[in-house]
Amino acid sequence: MLKVKDVHKSFGELKVLEGVNLEVNKRERVGIIGPNGAGKTTLFNIISGFLRPDDGKVIFKNKNVVGLRPNQLAKMGLVRTFQIVKVFSNMTVEENILTISSDLDYLKDFGLWEKRREIAANLSYGELRKLSIALAIASNPKLLLLDEPFSGLSPKEARELADIIRDIHYNGQSIAIIEHRLSDLFDVAEKVLVLNSGKIIFEGQPDEVVREKSVIEAYLGKKYAKVFA
Numbered sequence: 568m569l570k571v572k573d574v575h576k577s578f579g580e581l582k583v584l585e586g587v588n589l590e591v592n593k594r595e596r597v598g599i600i601g602p603n604g605a606g607k608t609t610l611f612n613i614i615s616g617f618l619r620p621d622d623g624k625v626i627f628k629n630k631n632v633v634g635l636r637p638n639q640l641a642k643m644g645l646v647r648t649f650q651i652v653k654v655f656s657n658m659t660v661e662e663n664i665l666t667i668s669s670d671l672d673y674l675k676d677f678g679l680w681e682k683r684r685e686i687a688a689n690l691s692y693g694e695l696r697k698l699s700i701a702l703a704i705a706s707n708p709k710l711l712l713l714d715e716p717f718s719g720l721s722p723k724e725a726r727e728l729a730d731i732i733r734d735i736h737y738n739g740q741s742i743a744i745i746e747h748r749l750s751d752l753f754d755v756a757e758k759v760l761v762l763n764s765g766k767i768i769f770e771g772q773p774d775e776v777v778r779e780k781s782v783i784e785a786y787l788g789k790k791y792a793k794v795f796a
């Protein structure tokens with residue numbers, strides 16, 4: 568479905584990605600973790616056409632898509648959400664969906680059916696997050712990129728969203744998720760890649776990642792220290 572091959576990206580002197588390789592197979596849910604500033608969002612920006620890599624390839628559906636614009640990629644089925652929620656806040660929930668699809672059943676899958684006549688601006692943060700992901704799903708993507716979908720959610724909202732993400736396999740789409748909230752991510756991801764200073768330092772199943780020494784040193788150690796401070 569997606570192959571990122573030896574991608575490099577610098578902003579001026581700052582090397583942000585240094586030879587990143589990544590593969591997402593059909594129907595696979597892949598997690599991407601790593602410290603702040605590791606280059607995770609930059610990687611998504613490159614995959615989704617918002618940024619051009621200095622070097623390397625992004626192969627989507629067997630085609631090198633470097634140079635294609637985000638809207639061209641979205642038409643091919645590569646869709647992303649942002650760290651900041653983007654919906655039409657002055658429209659109702661169902662009007663938001665109708666801008667993308669005539670099928671309102673997506674709202675049932677996302678637990679938003681009861682709220683369909685509500686103006687989006689009146690939704691809770693968790694509902695807004697669900698709506699933004701429902702919008703992405705309504706465009707029928709083959710590959711969905713989610714940047715920190717759990718951030719800002721209560722534990723209950725996060726659990727609900729994790730259940731939804733695990734269940735949404737319309738047309739067998741694949742999902743890649745950037746996330747700092749690891750217990751929520753590990754609920755949904757089958758494979759996890761760890762990005763540190765622009766390099767993938769480990770790839771494995773969630774239970775392997777948390778035991779890996781290099782990952783604990785680069786990321787988890789600091790994170791757990793913060794949690795228990």
Ligand SMILES: Nc1ncnc2c1ncn2[C@@H]1O[C@H](COP(=O)(O)OP(=O)(O)OP(=O)(O)O)[C@@H](O)[C@H]1O
Nearest residue numbers: 578581583601602603604605606607608609610747
């Ligand atoms: N457009 C840009 N111009 C210059 N520097 C940038 C740009 N975008 C990102 N950076 C820098 O690149 C580095 C990686 O940023 P990126 O947003 O990819 O990190 P991240 O892994 O997503 O971090 P976080 O977990 O905090 O979201 C950071 O040092 C950031 O300041």
Ligand SMILES: [Mg+2]
Nearest residue numbers: 607608609650
């Ligand atoms: Mg980021």
